[in-house]
Amino acid sequence: MSTSAPVDASPVGDQLEAMLRGTGLKVTQPRLAVLRALQGRPHISADAVVALVRHELPTASLQSTYNVLTALAERGLVRRIEPAGHAGRYELRVGDNHHHAVCTRCGAITDIDCAVGHAPCLTPSGANDFSVMEAEVTFWGQCADCQNQPQQNEATS
Amino acid sequence: MSTSAPVDASPVGDQLEAMLRGTGLKVTQPRLAVLRALQGRPHISADAVVALVRHELPTASLQSTYNVLTALAERGLVRRIEPAGHAGRYELRVGDNHHHAVCTRCGAITDIDCAVGHAPCLTPSGANDFSVMEAEVTFWGQCADCQNQPQQNEATS
């Protein structure tokens, strides 16, 4: 291999490296692979991330993927959400405090930019002794696909 | 035993029975015990419920407690919440869609009546193809106790 040229410059590769360096994290293949897996895949599970990472790094372990995701989340490079009854999911969209809609039928998750101009519900009434740092909103309902799906019955007789 | 008088009429015992009957559930000792455990204990975990239930029903199993809690939740007699990173918790306060504040330090949970007059965030912008049934809000921050606690440092040197 050449010594000066990047081995395999994938698009925006340097950008991902910059993200890592910016938070004081070392640039490693597993970390870059995880970031690439997250790109364009909002709300991906740890399992799915490992699967993708293994395409490029066949030896990647589930454990290291958790390590990476946790490290990235701690530095604010990724956000972790965990809708009730679901495994944790990770997304690259951070900084804005957007919310999520979870389909109670198929589990699909979609991003929701909160309609209310200013942070909604950020000033809870009562409980003034509680200092709120963040308000997380989860919408439960049915996604477009499931609404168009036939009713789910017990038997199909 | 007498045939007409209740064996051991605990306060509001009949009320609990009525709740069960009202939803078509049979009245059983485990169910009454679980309901009693939930009374006055908002946000209690399944583990804690079994412990309490065993005071009156030493043979109660964890499994049956889960069965009961799930059955009660399905009929709307109890609400189950599951803040990210925490085990599920159950509460008797249902019907109003109140929210919760979770302390990121000690895990304490407090109820929050949403300040906004009309259901907040219930009309998510974008994603009009998603039909929202419920909006769940979780506030993350610090409870009164933890705010008054000294800063949590690495070492105490």
Next chain:
DNA sequence: ACCTTATTTTGAGTCACTCAAAAAACGGCC
């Protein structure tokens, strides 16, 4: 009191992680 069905108990199994120790990879420095 009986009988059918709903519940509870017993016992095992799973999912989604987490802990710890050993091996490998970064990257600043010479």
Next chain:
DNA sequence: GGCCGTTTTTTGAGTGACTCAAAATAAGGT
């Protein structure tokens, strides 16, 4: 470019919080 100390990753085991299934028991209508 090679060395070295520290950070990461791998390997392997362990845990919490439930869930599944079959057998035993309890409700409650008749």
